[in-house]
Amino acid sequence: MENLALYLVAGTFVLWSFAKDRAKTKRSLLKAWKSFENMMPQFLGIIALVGIMIAILNPQLISRIIGSSSGWFGVAVASVVGAITLIPGFIAFPTAAMLIQNGAGYMQIGAFISSLMMVGVVTMPLEMKHFGIKATVLRNTFAFMFAFAAALTLGLVMGEL
Secondary structure, eight states: OOOHHHHOOOOOHHHHHHHHHHHHHHHHHHHHHHHHHHHHHHHHHHHHHHHHHHSSOOOHHHHHHHHHEEEHHHHHHHHHHHHHOOOOOHHHHHHHHHHHHTOOHHHHHHHHHHHHHHHSSHHHHHHHHOOOOOHHHHHHHHHHHHHHHHHHHHHHHHTTO
C-alpha cells in the first residue's frame, strides 16, 4: 500500500513537471533512464551473486559463520568481508536483509554494513593518491573500529549480548 502511495506521489510530480516544462522533464527522464541503464548490469550481477551464494550456503552454514552464535569471530569475518567488498548501498541493504532471513546475526550484519559503507580497501590506492597514506590509513582504521562499535551497539539493542 505504501509503495502505491509513493508511486502516485512520484507520478503526480512528474505530470506537474511535464505540464510546467515538457523539454526539461523529457531531458530529466532521459537522464534518469541512462542512469538506470548504467546501474542495472552491476545490480543484476550482485543479485545473481547473492542468489548463488544463498543457494550454495544453506541457512545453517550462514548461521554458523555469521549467525548470532558465531560471536565476535562472526563479527570479525563480516567486517573483513565488508571492508574488501565494493557494493553500493542500494544493493547492500537488501543483501543484508536476505542474509538475516537466512540465519545471519544482527551484530554480524551491522559490522558488515558498517565496514562495507565506510572502509575502502579496494579504493585505497585512489584515496592515498588524493589524501595521502597517513590520512587514508587513519580514516580506514577508525572506520573499521567503528564497525565493531556498531556491532556492539546492535548486539546490545537487539539482545544478542
